[in-house]
Amino acid sequence: MSQFNDTWGSNIVKELIETTPPEAINWWPQTLGWQVVAFFLFIIFLRKLYLRWRLYQHNVYRRDAIAWLNQLPPFEKLSTQPIFRQLPNLLRKTALGGYQRTEIANLSGNSWAQWLDEQCTQSSFGEDGAFMLHRLAYDSDWSMTSDQMDSLTQKVRLWIEHHRGVYD
Incomplete structure (x- = not known):
C-alpha cells in the first residue's frame, strides 16, 4: 500500500483548525417561571402516583x-x-x-x-x-x-x- 503524500487533498483544508464542540444543553429550566412550572408538574405527578398506590392498596x-x-x-x-x-x-x-x-x-x-x-x-x-x-x-x-x-x-x-x- 502506498502512503498519501503531502500534496494530497486541498490546501484550504490543510490549515483548517477544528473547533471544540459546544457543551451539552442543560434540560433543566433556566428561568424561575419554568422552574416553578416544573415543580408543580412534579408535585402533580407524585400525587397521581400516590393515589394510584392508595387505590392499589385499597383493592x-x-x-x-x-x-x-x-x-x-x-x-x-x-x-x-x-x-x-x-x-x-x-x-x-x-x-x-x-x-x-x-x-x-x-x-x-x-x-x-x-x-x-x-x-x-x-x-x-x-x-x-x-x-x-x-x-x-x-x-x-x-x-x-x-x-x-x-x-x-x-x-x-x-x-x-x-x-x-x-x-x-
Missing part, C-alpha cells in the same frame, strides 16, 4: 376474592363440592370491602341482587341470581346443575372484577 379485597375464585376446583356435584356454598359469603365480604357496612347490612334477596346490579353494569344477577344466591347460602339440600353453577360463578367473578367501589 386488596378484590384481588383476594379473585384469587379465591381461581382456586376453586372444577364443579361436578354441589353435594361433593361444599366450597361452592361459600360464593354468597364471598360476594358479601367483597361488597363489604368496597362499600360502607351500613349500605350493605340490611340488603337481602331481590334488594341485594338489585344493589349488586346497580354497582356493576357488567354482571346482572336479577331475580334468578338472587334466588340462586339465597338457596346456595341457606338451603343445604338444594343442588344446582353444572351450567347454573358456572353461570353464577361467572356473574360473581364479573361483579368482583368490575364493580365500582367507594374509592374507585
Whole structure:
C-alpha cells in the first residue's frame, strides 16, 4: 500500500483548525417561571402516583376474592363440592370491602341482587341470581346443575372484577 503524500487533498483544508464542540444543553429550566412550572408538574405527578398506590392498596379485597375464585376446583356435584356454598359469603365480604357496612347490612334477596346490579353494569344477577344466591347460602339440600353453577360463578367473578367501589 502506498502512503498519501503531502500534496494530497486541498490546501484550504490543510490549515483548517477544528473547533471544540459546544457543551451539552442543560434540560433543566433556566428561568424561575419554568422552574416553578416544573415543580408543580412534579408535585402533580407524585400525587397521581400516590393515589394510584392508595387505590392499589385499597383493592386488596378484590384481588383476594379473585384469587379465591381461581382456586376453586372444577364443579361436578354441589353435594361433593361444599366450597361452592361459600360464593354468597364471598360476594358479601367483597361488597363489604368496597362499600360502607351500613349500605350493605340490611340488603337481602331481590334488594341485594338489585344493589349488586346497580354497582356493576357488567354482571346482572336479577331475580334468578338472587334466588340462586339465597338457596346456595341457606338451603343445604338444594343442588344446582353444572351450567347454573358456572353461570353464577361467572356473574360473581364479573361483579368482583368490575364493580365500582367507594374509592374507585
